[in-house]
Amino acid sequence: MTSKLLLQAIGKYVLGLLLFGVLLFVPAGTAFYPNGWLLMAVLFIPMLIAGIILIFKNPSLLKKRLNAKEEEKEQKSVVVCSGVMFLAAFIVAGLNFRFQWFLLPNVAVIVGTVFFLLAYAMYAEVLKENTYLSRTVEVQENQKVIDTGLYGIVRHPMYSATLVLFLSMGIILDSLFSFGILLFYIPIIAKRMKNEEAVLEEGLEGYKEYKSKVKYKVIPYIW
Template sequence: MTGCGCDVEARSNSTPSRSARLAVLGICVVLTGVLFVLARQLDWTRGWIYVGLLTSQALVNLVCVALWNPVVLRRRGSFAALRGVKIWDILWSVLTVLGAVAVYVVFAGDLGTPAGGVGPPGLVWLIGATIFVSGWILFTWSMIANPFFEKTVRIQREHGHRVIDSGTYAYVRHPGYVGFNAMCLSTPVLLGSVWTALPIAIMVLLIVIRTVLEDRMLHAELPGYAEYATKVRFRLIPRVW
């Protein structure tokens, strides 16, 4: 369900709001603090690069969406986005937050093992970083293309919710989730923590479950989605699923 974000409303403001900028800054500061408190050290190359990647992703995403589809920022920051949210999506959000917390808890424990987070970034790390950046680009591109890209799953009737089949959505039906999964899957490699792969796998599974439930909801409630699904057959992975 993607759109080109080129309407009058989307063009009306191409500057990130102060609240959006502060939110991104706050998240980056808190994440940095938590990560290095858990690591119990500041002299940690992988950690600083990881924080740099996350911060860059957040800032570039904010600027790009503000320039090309600012309506998404306003809608995602509005309490109106909670209207009509599915109960299962609220539960999903809670489980996802717990999964993210589990990643850093497991990471903290893994640092205490002989292989936890050791060694400078090498070829494997570079592959992980490439996956992260690719996911970041896909996620941001999907947000730019889709004026209905909200944090919650619902039919946005007040905004004239419609099926969009351009941009990334011409290839798979839920490209934003593909990008998010790629960023998640790169985390164990970027942090140098093998055991974080366990909570990351759970988070990826949660994304797959949300994809299934959201796709069913869109088939049932969004006019034209069933026809779109016959043209773009795959949810997340072309020629696979």
């Protein structure tokens, strides 16, 4: 662990907190937006715990996860589309609360929160299984194909986890409109995976064989 990595991790964490706060509470017109605080709690508390564990147990993986600069041209458009989607979803959620457009029943929020936490646990398991898991699309030096655990079920379990995470955000925020906006994550990750698999097939030995062995990308028997 280096002080530079620690400062980078702290900086991105604090920036994320501030950005989420602005995007949620300014459109809501108040800091008393309970669902906004709920999302920030279930998102940032586990993130803090995971970050602390990675700092001491696997700083190299943390470094990869902090690097979000894509080299692939096609992935840069994916990043932009994702950013626009999240901006719209969070702003609309705040406005939905402010003007009381359409509020979901409490049981829906509870179910959404449960699914979010389960997906977060899956996300953590993926990080444990695949230490090559960079945030950017690339083939790393001495990288090996991971084909056990969750990777023996679907080829992209990280996207399986984030799909549930992101869709449940709209429910946690008590906004059906935000949920609808976050559905755009499906074509976004489809585009990302298409390019990612092309890169892996070209540069990662054994990936073509892995594709023939594990048929599904994100959801068994469906996708």
